Amino acid sequence: MTTLALFGAGGHGKVVADAALLAGWKSVIFFDDAWPHIQMNGHWPVAGNMTALLARLNEFDGVLVSIGHCAVRWQKQQALQTAGAKLATVVHPRACVSPYARLGAGTVVMAGAVVNVDTEIGAACIVNTGATVDHDCRLAHGVHICPGAHLSGNVIVGACSWVGVGAAVRQGIHIGIGVTVGAGAVAVKQIPDGLTVVGNPAAPLVKA
Numbered sequence: 402m403t404t405l406a407l408f409g410a411g412g413h414g415k416v417v418a419d420a421a422l423l424a425g426w427k428s429v430i431f432f433d434d435a436w437p438h439i440q441m442n443g444h445w446p447v448a449g450n451m452t453a454l455l456a457r458l459n460e461f462d463g464v465l466v467s468i469g470h471c472a473v474r475w476q477k478q479q480a481l482q483t484a485g486a487k488l489a490t491v492v493h494p495r496a497c498v499s500p501y502a503r504l505g506a507g508t509v510v511m512a513g514a515v516v517n518v519d520t521e522i523g524a525a526c527i528v529n530t531g532a533t534v535d536h537d538c539r540l541a542h543g544v545h546i547c548p549g550a551h552l553s554g555n556v557i558v559g560a561c562s563w564v565g566v567g568a569a570v571r572q573g574i575h576i577g578i579g580v581t582v583g584a585g586a587v588a589v590k591q592i593p594d595g596l597t598v599v600g601n602p603a604a605p606l607v608k609a
């Protein structure tokens with residue numbers, strides 16, 4: 402593990418870079434379509450845009466999309482995979498991932514997170530700081546479990562869904578595709594595709 406290329410030079414990217422270095426990568430380099438307007442992302446250089454990254458893929462031992470937005474992260478990862486990128490998975494050394502759990506390509510597990518036995522996490526997912534995903538959960542690709550959110554056992558989460566900071570999900574609940582579970586929500590029933598839910602118990606967000 403020498404150089405990891407990260408596409409997405411924002412705050413989430415910095416957290417991924419930090420975790421990757423602690424996990425044993427020797428160096429990190431960013432790419433972002435905001436280049437050349439941004440040249441640094443915190444402590445790390447931004448070396449070019451997606452075109453530049455695609456042209457340099459064979460220089461890197463691993464590539465990972467470090468964009469928080471679920472659908473965008475998944476779309477960029479697919480483009481890189483099609484181009485032959487070696488997709489990395491990053492697990493912070495202070496995360497606790499069961500040896501019986503499975504993590505997909507391009508997935509990151511941050512500090513203090515727990516992924517319990519027999520859980521399957523798809524590609525391009527984020528299990529963010531201090532989040533927990535308990536036993537026998539199934540997360541499809543592009544899911545983000547935000548900091549401090551908790552999934553009980555046997556929860557299913559559809560592709561590109563976003564479980565907000567501090568949310569809690571009852572055991573056995575099925576969260577659909579492209580769902581947003583708002584910050585601090587408590588999900589106790591199935592959530593259909595595309596819905597945004599908030600509150601305790603979680604209910605569809607109705608805007609005035």
Ligand SMILES: CC(=O)SCCNC(=O)CCNC(=O)[C@H](O)C(C)(C)COP(=O)(O)OP(=O)(O)OC[C@H]1O[C@@H](n2cnc3c(N)ncnc32)[C@H](O)[C@@H]1OP(=O)(O)O
Nearest residue numbers: 547548564565566581582583584585597599600606608609
């Ligand atoms: C490391 C990181 O930073 S990872 C990122 C972590 N961030 C998160 O988890 C954020 C999750 N996002 C949220 O909770 C958002 O508020 C959303 C997606 C639920 C709604 O966002 P928006 O569509 O922009 O809604 P908006 O802010 O306009 O609020 C609309 C109404 O819903 C209410 N509302 C918004 N979010 C919530 C919530 N989580 N719980 C309860 N009520 C809420 C607002 O108070 C507002 O009510 P009002 O109309 O009576 O004033």
